[in-house]
Amino acid sequence: MNTAPATISQSVESFKTHLLEQDKSLNTIKSYTQDLNHFLKWIHQRYEPPHLISDLTSTDLKDYERQLKSDQSIAPTTINRRLVALMKWSEFLVSIGSTNVNLSKNIKIKKIQKQNNIRWLTRKEVGKLLHAIELTKQQNHKKGMLHQTIVYLAVNLGLRVQEICNARIIDVDTQRGILRVNGKGDKHRMVPLSENTKEAIVKWLGERDSESEFLLMSSKSSHITTRAVQHIFKKYSKQLGIEITPHSLRHTYCKQLAQHGVDIQSIAELAGHSSIETTRVYVTPSIQELQSALKRTEF
CATH class of the missing domain: 1.10.443.10 (Intergrase catalytic core)
Incomplete structure (x- = not known):
């Protein structure tokens, strides 16, 4: 196995490679990447580089979750999608040995009443x-x-x-x-x-x-x-x-x-x-x- 990525940016690239190997669709990979890049931008604003995985804590992810949920301009479905991407990435970090703890273990998906928004033609x-x-x-x-x-x-x-x-x-x-x-x-x-x-x-x-x-x-x-x-x-x-x-x-x-x-x-x-x-x-x-x-x- 290759050496586990040290920085958050490197880990996102490794995660993309992992998704490709798992035969995930290009749309899925694109969506996860965009959502994780949003988290990366937040980290860059919060801390000075280097942004190492070893410096990342579950508190950081919880703070990010709180900020997402407090932003009234973001749709609940978008919030949940970004949180799911974070959870999948966190599980990946544990699987490759970048961290011993699932950083997203305390994150909770926003509850949304299921409604059918699918568009079909008459x-x-x-x-x-x-x-x-x-x-x-x-x-x-x-x-x-x-x-x-x-x-x-x-x-x-x-x-x-x-x-x-x-x-x-x-x-x-x-x-x-x-x-x-x-x-x-x-x-x-x-x-x-x-x-x-x-x-x-x-x-x-x-x-x-x-x-x-x-x-x-x-x-x-x-x-x-x-x-x-x-x-x-x-x-x-x-x-x-x-x-x-x-x-x-x-x-x-x-x-x-x-x-x-x-x-x-x-x-x-x-x-x-x-x-x-x-x-x-x-x-x-x-x-x-x-x-x-x-x-x-x-x-």
Whole structure:
């Protein structure tokens, strides 16, 4: 084992490496790093360098927690996220021998009533998006077919943006009506192809002229990137005045299943959720639904 890092900054870098080795997602690593850098900035303001781990105490972390919780400008969810990052990092320090004591042992997560803030689109909003894509097809048929296929993979099959980009032609089985998905954490699943999605894929395959193994490609690349997909949705969002992302369409897919009586376990299987708790939000009223209910019932 390498020598344990001496400074707090070095330990944060080591923690990032550890998370990569644990196959944590890039978004998770980015989030932990940002939150720990916020703590680092606080330490730099509190003490003169060098900022050694051996000089750090649980009192420092407790003081940081108090300051976070007293700041009314910070959302409770942000406070909790920063504290969780601190707790995970503290556990890592113990595991590599940088300290014998878990510095975050006295930290307590802020209690928050669970409410559903997830944003999904209404059927009317999805209709507006598909209408805009039809107009794109009139101007550039191939481009429009690409956009339509991407949207259907997200809203009719519930694929994550990376799953959309990684889909290969060999994964599509139109005879059996299924798509094989290489999902998050390298977990494989099969999802049923809806008729509209299957039709869009077949038409798209007839349009494209690349020999790429990947189902989707742009005019610039034989393998479309997540950034390119996000750029497409950003363009339609601006055009329609509706916030549309690959993930909001995935949320819409799950919500539609829940509203049409599909049981929570089946939704979890179709969406590739590792925990049923992730799926539970789709059977929990959203803030928008509660607002709508209030409008119907208020005096």
